[in-house]
């Protein structure tokens with residue numbers, strides 16, 4: 001997909017604030033600091049549209065980004081951040097769970113995992129739960145640039161095996177730093193939302 005336009009729409013704290021135009025949505029989940037906001041910026045070719053931070057736990061709302069007039073990216077609050085209270089964590093959990101189970105426009109969840117580390121308990125819970133509710137999921141292993149190429153295969157194997165991923169399930173090795181994986185991930189997103197490139201559609205007509 002060619003991104004001609006991208007804009008931040010809203011930081012939603014309740015479902016009444018979600019966009020009402022029924023465009024398809026792609027949500028991003030993963031622990032704090034895994035690179036969700038950075039991935040959004042890289043996918044959109046924007047330096048700083050989604051706010052990134054070396055301080056974990058920054059994104060605490062559902063942040064909606066509109067792309068062209070075709071779809072939304074929805075940046076979910078990161079989990080596994082130790083410094084938030086039990087009560088706060090429970091509230092976010094409910095809020096996110098409600099969105100993921102009830103949102104008709106939601107077409108795909110991208111679960112981001114740090115490619116350098118074994119998936120955490122929270123990652124596993126999230127992965128199993130999303131599969132259980134039947135929401136399409138793609139695993140994106142982030143920060144690939146932080147390890148040498150010679151280790152990619154080994155780390156990919158650890159991530160896939162720890163999650164217990166079926167062989168052919170969508171998986172992408174990604175780097176927001178270098179752009180690795182961007183085109184493959186876009187193709188998958190297009191497929192998930194049933195997007196047809198207008199230029200290609202015109203060609204096929206001829």
Ligand SMILES: Nc1nc2c(ncn2[C@@H]2O[C@H](COP(=O)(O)OP(=O)(O)OP(=O)(O)O)[C@@H](O)[C@H]2O)c(=O)[nH]1
Nearest residue numbers: 033034035036037038052053057058059078143176
């Ligand atoms: N080298 C490298 N650094 C990255 C990459 N992706 C993210 N980072 C860095 O990791 C830190 C966290 O990135 P964010 O995109 O803010 O992470 P997040 O998942 O949105 O974090 P929360 O909003 O707290 O949940 C920042 O310092 C980023 O610059 C990557 O692919 N490569």
Ligand SMILES: [Mg+2]
Nearest residue numbers: 036037051059
């Ligand atoms: Mg973020």
